[in-house]
Amino acid sequence: QQQVKQSPQSLIVQKGGIPIINCAYENTAFDYFPWYQQFPGKGPALLIAIRPDVSEKKEGRFTISFNKSAKQFSLHIMDSQPGDSATYFCAARGGFGNEKLTFGTGTRLTIIP
Amino acid sequence: GAVVSQHPSWVICKSGTSVKIECRSLDFQATTMFWYRQFPKQSLMLMATSNEGSKATYEQGVEKDKFLINHASLTLSTLTVTSAHPEDSSFYICSATGQIINYGYTFGSGTRLTVV
Numbered sequence: 578q579q580q581v582k583q584s585p586q587s588l589i590v591q592k593g594g595i596p597i598i599n600c601a602y603e604n605t606a607f608d609y610f611p612w613y614q615q616f617p618g619k620g621p622a623l624l625i626a627i628r629p630d631v632s633e634k635k636e637g638r639f640t641i642s643f644n645k646s647a648k649q650f651s652l653h654i655m656d657s658q659p660g661d662s663a664t665y666f667c668a669a670r671g672g673f674g675n676e677k678l679t680f681g682t683g684t685r686l687t688i689i690p
Numbered sequence: 691g692a693v694v695s696q697h698p699s700w701v702i703c704k705s706g707t708s709v710k711i712e713c714r715s716l717d718f719q720a721t722t723m724f725w726y727r728q729f730p731k732q733s734l735m736l737m738a739t740s741n742e743g744s745k746a747t748y749e750q751g752v753e754k755d756k757f758l759i760n761h762a763s764l765t766l767s768t769l770t771v772t773s774a775h776p777e778d779s780s781f782y783i784c785s786a787t788g789q790i791i792n793y794g795y796t797f798g799s800g801t802r803l804t805v806v
Contacts, residue, residue, distance in 0.1 A: 620783045620797035676722050676787060678795060680733045
């Protein structure tokens with residue numbers, strides 16, 4: 578019940594395309610859903626985050642779509658660039674005072690010129 | 691923005707020795723800090739959660755005597771890998787959260803530990 582399932586495992590998109598990464602969860606107590614970008618040898622960096630009372634959030638080229646009834650959320654990257662090539666992780670916070678983040682398995686994104 | 695500084699960024703140590711990794715929140719008070727371990731091409735695995743002035747809470751399967759965590763102040767947490775062995779070689783990452791960053795999470799840049 579604490580799992581966050583992430584797909585796809587890897588993704589190759591042409592420059593300018595819109596990669597979409599999906600995550601699904603079971604625990605309805607989760608109350609905060611961030612997305613992180615990680616480059617090799619570096620710590621994760623927060624891209625964008627959403628709370629379950631919002632269906633969509635956009636920050637720059639990054640958009641989260643959130644479907645509370647389906648317990649799914651996704652990351653869209655508009656006008657993707659080779660510099661966006663990285664590993665992306667979705668996560669979910671435990672809720673009810675549980676501050677632990679549960680991470681998805683990660684998506685290795687490659688943007689080809 | 692909120693910054694978490696983690697040092698060292700990489701370290702090589704001999705088998706049997708101990709290594710200390712520091713995690714500092716530079717511009718906010720971190721009420722809670724987290725320590726993760728990450729194997730190549732895998733996700734982050736939570737090792738322990740620590741609150742300032744309290745004992746760390748370890749995840750199931752994490753040896754608390756091997757991975758000593760100290761959260762002595764609201765801006766500093768340390769992870770000491772004791773009697774390190776080659777199988778402890780990994781990428782260790784800390785994270786911090788606090789009220790000033792609306793309880794979001796800021797991650798350190800990670801420490802690559804190699805035990806030889």
